[in-house]
Amino acid sequence: MSNTQATNEHIINRADMINMIAKKIDAKSYLEIGVQTGKTFRAVNIQNKVGVDPDPKWKDQTDVMGSDQYFDMLEDDDKFDVIFIDGLHHWQQVARDIANSIDHLNEGGVILVDDCAPKQKAYQTRQPSVLHWTGDVWRAWLRYRLRMSEKGWFSCTYDVAFGLGILHKHNEPTEFNEDLKAIMSDSWQCDYEDFESKFDDVLDFRPVESFIDDWQGDENAKS
Numbered sequence: 001m002s003n004t005q006a007t008n009e010h011i012i013n014r015a016d017m018i019n020m021i022a023k024k025i026d027a028k029s030y031l032e033i034g035v036q037t038g039k040t041f042r043a044v045n046i047q048n049k050v051g052v053d054p055d056p057k058w059k060d061q062t063d064v065m066g067s068d069q070y071f072d073m074l075e076d077d078d079k080f081d082v083i084f085i086d087g088l089h090h091w092q093q094v095a096r097d098i099a100n101s102i103d104h105l106n107e108g109g110v111i112l113v114d115d116c117a118p119k120q121k122a123y124q125t126r127q128p129s130v131l132h133w134t135g136d137v138w139r140a141w142l143r144y145r146l147r148m149s150e151k152g153w154f155s156c157t158y159d160v161a162f163g164l165g166i167l168h169k170h171n172e173p174t175e176f177n178e179d180l181k182a183i184m185s186d187s188w189q190c191d192y193e194d195f196e197s198k199f200d201d202v203l204d205f206r207p208v209e210s211f212i213d214d215w216q217g218d219e220n221a222k223s
Helices: 015-023 039-043 067-073 093-105 136-151 178-185 191-199 199-205 206-217
Strands: 030-031 048-053 080-085 105-113 155-157 164-169
Touching: 015 039, 015 080, 015 105, 015 164, 015 178, 015 206, 067 093, 080 093, 093 105, 093 136, 093 178, 105 136, 136 155, 136 164, 136 178, 136 199, 178 199, 191 199
Parallel strands: 030 048, 030 080, 080 105
Antiparallel strands: 105 164, 155 164
């Protein structure tokens, strides 16, 4: 099996997903944190695009700086319709990126977070050590799934690449039982084994086909 098949990107890739969301919500502005080669950024079909990366290989429409510095430069009313977070894969940085993105998201906008679902313990080390390195993004993702559900937001994770998280306001916010809340509220320091034991539930892990069902058509995205 090819790497593309293993990550389901032969069905749909990140840019396809972003473009589908953009069409659904009629997005006019896009922010990408962590541009790298620009593979996703270049393929996104949104009118106004900004990339942020401290050391990008693709520099067109990209501010060469860290995401903390970039957000510090923004005015309160500088907002985006779609924000894709794929920067430094350490939970502390991801948590700041999510928090800042929430503050700079337009009403009706959507935040996407990459690499939320490491299927092997080796993938989620703090330093890159394997081909499929996700870092410990999952720790920040679980905490914000819980925190934002309490504020009326919906989130789930799709089985594309190494877990693409979706976060947005919704009329049916996500709810969690007490067992899941215990893991998610302590995600900063819980063991990977505890996370793995409830993997599908704490992530609300959905097959890639569900994304297509959820984001196609004329109705609001499904929960």
